[in-house]
Amino acid sequence: MDSIIIIGGGAAGLMTAYELSKHKHTVIILEAKNRLGGRIHTINDSSFSQPIEMGAEFIHGNLPLTLSLLNEAGIAYHTTAGNMFHLEKGKFKKQKEFNEGWGKLMKQMQELKQDIPLADFLNKYFGDDKYHELRESVKNFAGGFDLADISEASTKALYKEWNTEWEHQYRINGGYKLLIDYLEILCKENGCVIHTNCCVKKINWQKDEVNILTMCSRFFKSNKVVITVPVSVLKANAHSEDYIEFLPSIPQHIDAAKNIGYGDVIKILLEFNENFWNSAKKNVAFILTDEAVPTWWTQLPAESAILTGWIGGEKASSLKDNTDDEILKVALQSLANAFAMNIEDLKIKLKAFKIANWCKEADINGGYSFNTIKTVAARKTLQQPVNETIYFSGEALFEGTLMGTVEGALESGKKTALQVLKNL
Ligand SMILES: Cc1cc2nc3c(=O)[nH]c(=O)nc-3n(C[C@H](O)[C@H](O)[C@H](O)COP(=O)(O)OP(=O)(O)OC[C@H]3O[C@@H](n4cnc5c(N)ncnc54)[C@H](O)[C@@H]3O)c2cc1C
Structure with missing residues (x-):
């Protein structure tokens, strides 16, 4: 019987393990953290009135694999509700379909023959002064939503993504962790062995023989290895704590991996003693502002007093070295400005807070992947196993608009498992 080691116990790693363990192979997961889930991290903190999502939160549409797993497990989920507003100095304005030039921008993006980075595209076609506002809003959107650095990001990939309509968005009742717990149960039922606190440092390999050394000096042996760590870990240099050494090198x-973009994100979770945004405006789901923490969302349709702040891309990179308290201060000042409130009044209303600074999170170091103009070719390389022995999987390897999502990670895990099975 062949044995397979899976490095990383996030959505991709667990999905790969589940698919492989169905076929009675010996499957071992090695996860660096003391928990499974990776960028899925629901916490139950008693200072909050409900479980909170430090990482992934939404299901972006009717996504087949995520929803089929939830249905199979009997885990309930609900559709998000409400509208998007722009908020400035306490005045809510219904957010129009971005700003006026958006239609023109999308048309020009569609017509682009040869892919170029978004910054070059904007300079070439929208460099005129009259497009200043459009350029800024495109840059903010690419950075905020896709965590993309526009000097590298693929214009064609962003066009494809921005042109995709999401039907509904969902949240999982009780949090995404329930999906991870379910996959863990399935894996264990199939005999899969899971080691947490097991950070892989060295992979010594030859065809069909892998020897793995972990940080806590444990050795593991297998015939194949599937690597599901974030691309930030694959990109890490030899001096970095995250570096994994391959012998021989690959x-x-x-x-x-270096040609796949990977952006920064900081998520801010605040619970207040009252839902003050509802008194100003009903049905507020998303709030866009021009502040340092530009994007906020509520828990609608749930009537809760939790606001979630989001800083992505360059803006997150510039704040990442701050302490949690400093980031909280920036967040509260942003809200105070947007709502035209006194920051001291906001502080009095604040009941609980958590800062999820993913840029500083060991073994993850950022949010999720984006396409650079070299990513299509890079992904093809990573999808090819090394000598039928070392395989790669994870959200970054998923082709299409769901790269950077849980669905992308699950699908990639499933696909990699099939690839391994073929070679066993
Ligand atoms: C703040 C935030 C919000 C998000 N929101 C959404 C959302 O709303 N909807 C959505 O679909 N997606 C969202 N995402 C993206 C989604 O969470 C990821 O795409 C997905 O969870 C990635 O899964 P993965 O298995 O590829 O990687 P990961 O979850 O990162 O798993 C990789 C695992 O490898 C482990 N690892 C790293 N190095 C080593 C080592 N040397 N040895 C052993 N283990 C190691 C890590 O600890 C980690 O557990 C969000 C991400 C973030 C950060």
């Missing part, structure tokens, strides 16, 4: 694959 330069083609590591260089490919």
